[in-house]
Amino acid sequence: MLAVVTTTAPWSAAAEVAVALAARTGGELTGCRIDPEWRELDAAESMSIPVLGSGAWDDGAQQRDDCAFTEFARERGVEDAAWCTAQAGIAQTLRQLGAWHDLAVLERDMVTPERVPDVLGEAMLGCGVPCLLLPDGRRLPSWPFARVVIGWNGSMEAIRALHAARGLLMAADAVHVLDGAVVEDEVGRGLPRFDPCRYLARHGITASRSRVSTDVGSAGEVLLDASVRLHADLLVMGAYGRSHLRERVVGGASRYVLEHAEIPLLMRH
Incomplete structure (x- = not known):
């Protein structure tokens, strides 16, 4: 299972819901944070922008998020959790990660409202896995869905x-x-x-x-x-x-x- 999160402190709704699902099913979980500068780009736009070298990333922050996510998941009953970051558009990231996940949990407000159909819609059409889209990353839905x-x-x-x-x-x-x-x-x-x-x-x-x-x-x-x-x-x-x-x-x-x-x-x- 894949959770594409927007915030790490506190953890946004995608992390909360994905952890609950993984704990219920006994599944593996990957948390991913996409660089905010890339989230608004569709696949064609993101392909035209050069990727920065690894020096542009804060390795210390990534390690802290990795440790924090695995601890967050373990406290809620998920033993097998991993963390990654992406410097690419949402469609590209989901297409890559979708190859080894069976569900992606996303937040609609990770992009501006006018970009939802083009950016998130494109990502959902091309990722090859079902997507659970949460309407507001700041509000947790009821769980389980009744x-x-x-x-x-x-x-x-x-x-x-x-x-x-x-x-x-x-x-x-x-x-x-x-x-x-x-x-x-x-x-x-x-x-x-x-x-x-x-x-x-x-x-x-x-x-x-x-x-x-x-x-x-x-x-x-x-x-x-x-x-x-x-x-x-x-x-x-x-x-x-x-x-x-x-x-x-x-x-x-x-x-x-x-x-x-x-x-x-x-x-x-």
Whole structure:
């Protein structure tokens, strides 16, 4: 598990939540702090800036953070914890670290609001692992997540997100599938259908389901409105985007939810 933290004294929400998750699952944990000067840059921008030599880093501060993080994790039941720092953009850092982690915990306010869809969205589309995005790094969410809404449209991204969230769903008190999947479509014709509620039931998770009818332009708003109505403290959904030259651009419902969600999101491309 990977926690991309914004502050180390005190530890920001990503560290707190990731440590709690790792302690619950008995997993390994890596904490990472990205140089603030690089956080606002998308992949193309960060590739154009030369990396400074190791002398630009405060090695003493890094060692202190390393010791502090491992002690912080150990006190909360995580025996295998490591620390690293990055002098690269968020997308590049997550793509690198995602190769050997199975979940990344991020804070939305690690970038300015207007850069969230482009910088964090690009990182989530390209990292290859599910991302748990916390809405405000200064406020801890409830844990474990008690009421979870799943935004379902039948896509491969939605299936991956559901599969990635299974451990969190098993600890929840209530799970609701907001089903906006098209019953028949040209792309999926002739292929086996995936039933999210049946999948969850096979893993001991009882879920309720309601159908919604919406278009692409309003899907994000519908998801967030339903999450508020159902008092959800976590929204699970696929992350959707498109490639644009060397960049990955998040769009549609994903962009709206990234910009406006006030609860944690678990997203998977």
